[in-house]
Amino acid sequence: MPQAPSEQAGAEQAIVMDQVSKAFGPTKALSAVSLTVNRGESRALIGKNGAGKSTLMSILTGLTQPDSGSVRVLADGDATGTAGVGCVYQRSTLVPAATAAENIALARFPRSRAGFIRWSEVQRQATELLAEWEYAHLADTPVEQLEPLERKVVEICRVLSQGPRVLLLDEPTAGLDRGASQRLFHHIEKARARGVTIIYVSHHLHEVFEVCDSVTVLRDGWTVLTERLSRMTVPDLVDAMVGEAAAGAGDGPHAARAEPTLPPVLVASGVTAPKVSDVDLALRPGECVGLTGLDGAGHMQLAEVLTGQRPAESGAVTLDGRPLPLGDISGCIQAGIGFTPEDRHISGYVPGLSVAENATLNIMPRFVNRFRLINGRKRDEFYSRLAGEWHIKAYGATQPTEELSGGNQQKVVLARSVAADPKVLVLVNPTAGVDVSAKKSIYDTIEELRADGRAVLIVSSDDADLEICDRIVVMVHGEVSTELRHPFTEGMIAAAVQGDGTAEPDRRPSGEEDSQ
């Protein structure tokens, strides 16, 4: 295995991971991973979804124990266990109504002898930490009034207040616009100059070049590369993430499919919404199109506009030539759009209702008899047809959806998207959190629906989901940047979502409005 060339003799080591392995059941998450980061170094940790980044992070922070191998965080030559790693998570862990100073002191308030909080001390410590980031004036401001970048800094200061040797940053620019990201990089650079060691986890490869001086690439639980970034380029990293074999194999089952010739059924023109600017998109009947991008690239928001979940600021979408009522979910369903929501737990299914009810939730009035009461048999018959189509495994139409496995719950949600016999299907993360056999079965059904003449839009970052598409529309910073046609490779997708790199940082004005 390639081993760290950044270990120069004489440099002080901050963290040493030696031959760490971890398995969850039959799945090997990490296989003999070794990682050495020097004091004051900024190391990028990259890899595709499922490469083992999350497991590595949770082992570093001590949340997960490795099956074998050792992790040492070194403080001035002494081993101190794993408590020396502080992690700034992608999602906010701040208390919105509390001030920046209170948030920083949270859970370890300095106390007086009588047990009361010493507010002057809280204030002093927070101001001191924030001052290092040039944000001392924020100490008394409630976090909910802060800008996204300022919140991120408060979050970082809270972690630093606990005195970690190593700072682990997980996608720190999520929710930040370009300008704010640049300022964050500037601050991180200064922190590094003060001796803070950083492990930087991100999917945004261009960022990695701005912030880090070395990189470790994980693939399928192995470290495939550790190298100084000055010797690397974005395409090099993409190759390392994707691997030789996958980069070459491009002919999926649909590679030889004929180009659809029918006129487009769904046409979006000039769609603009938060995070989406001036997007054009056309779907033809019998076509399966992928829509992808990095987190925050706007593809999820575009999907929400197309399905009526979010109004558009400008632009229009037509289905069969008729304008879609954007922002009106039931109007869009009636017009012929079927969709799955982004997260099946949050907005996918109603746990206590039966599988049949969940699968037909959008078309209940179809099953009423002349007394306007639902004919349960009629509904359950309709459901069994859907269940057959999607291969849903439940003991019957009446089983509560919450009792099913994740894969079958997902199939129930997918089944609902086609219950109203839509012309256009927008499937967001269709195989999120499902096992391999369920995934295969979902792909088969999507293929049947496509062959049936429906237009399918798969919105996902999962390579396997995109593999079944005829073409892939790639979004970068709210705009369509490229379109990939079969035969494409994982490497091409991974490179395309990064954008074209050189022109990119200046493409958007720095004060760009940000919704999160």
Place this chain on the structure above:
Amino acid sequence: MSALSPKKPAPESVAAAPSSPSSPSPPATRRARRSVDPVVLTLLPIIILAVIVGAVVSPAFLTTTNIIDNIITTSAVLGVLVIAESLILIGGYFDLSLEATVGFAPMLLAVLVSGVADSGFGLPFWAGLLIMIPAVLLIGLANGLMIAKLRLNAFIVTLAMLILLQGLTIGLSGGQTYAMLPDAMTYLGDGVILGLPVQAWIFVLAFAGAYVFMKLTPTGRSIYAMGGNLEAARAAGIKTTRLTIGVIVAGSLLAALAGLMLTGRIASVTANQGNGLIFTVFAAAVIGGISLNGGRGNLIGAALGVILLGVIQNILTLSNVPSFWINAAYGAIILAALLVGWVSTQRFSGRRTPA
């Protein structure tokens, strides 16, 4: 962020994966025929037990008069209120102001239709109804708009409405009791149809109607979906704002009906009619298996909850418990019923036990 996510997602399975393709999983077959609601299975034995206790305590207990005139009839007001609150609870909200509507609606009507000599306005009964019903609609609409449109917290909105309505009731009446009511207004209390009191008919028909509505109509199922997962209901095209307002307005109308029934029974309206009733309403609904978190429970269970409380209250009245202690005993029994219900749902529904 994840407040709306289900409490017990099925285990995301590496382990379940191999078993799924061919063999049906064992828990599925075990509960393949679960047609009887666990709440009903729990409450029926408890009610039977209570009846046995009642028969032992007092010979007057197991008489037709006691059962129909006392238990069923006095439970009817509570029953209609429980239906109202259950619809709202299943939809994922709640309404404290129902008990104030119980006082306000009949008081408004009484003031309008009582003779001028009895410090009323002397309007005909139908004219009084034509004013009272829109007033009640307005109450529900105000609550509904504030909760669904402005997204204000249901607790504080309906608490404020409760205080406002109680104040209006006292203001309207000047604190006095209206007892000289037209016959039409007391019919709900003393009317008899086919040998049964009107209140008993309302009790049975209202629960049957509400059960069918919630179980079999698209609107009823949409209420379940909304209370079970608001975001999912919205994503399925259900107009959740409109539905929320509708449910709360329906609750107010039912509460007004309950108020008229109560007035009819005691043949007068007092300025504090309905005060404190809401706690019993919640107790009956929860004992009857209606979830405070929304989306679960059914109206048969709620009806059994009302009957159980009615039986217990009746036994306490018939037995020689000193009247000053009746409330304490009643509260203790409600707690006991909740605990028994909790224990038995643990046993009957396998999903609550940790895997």
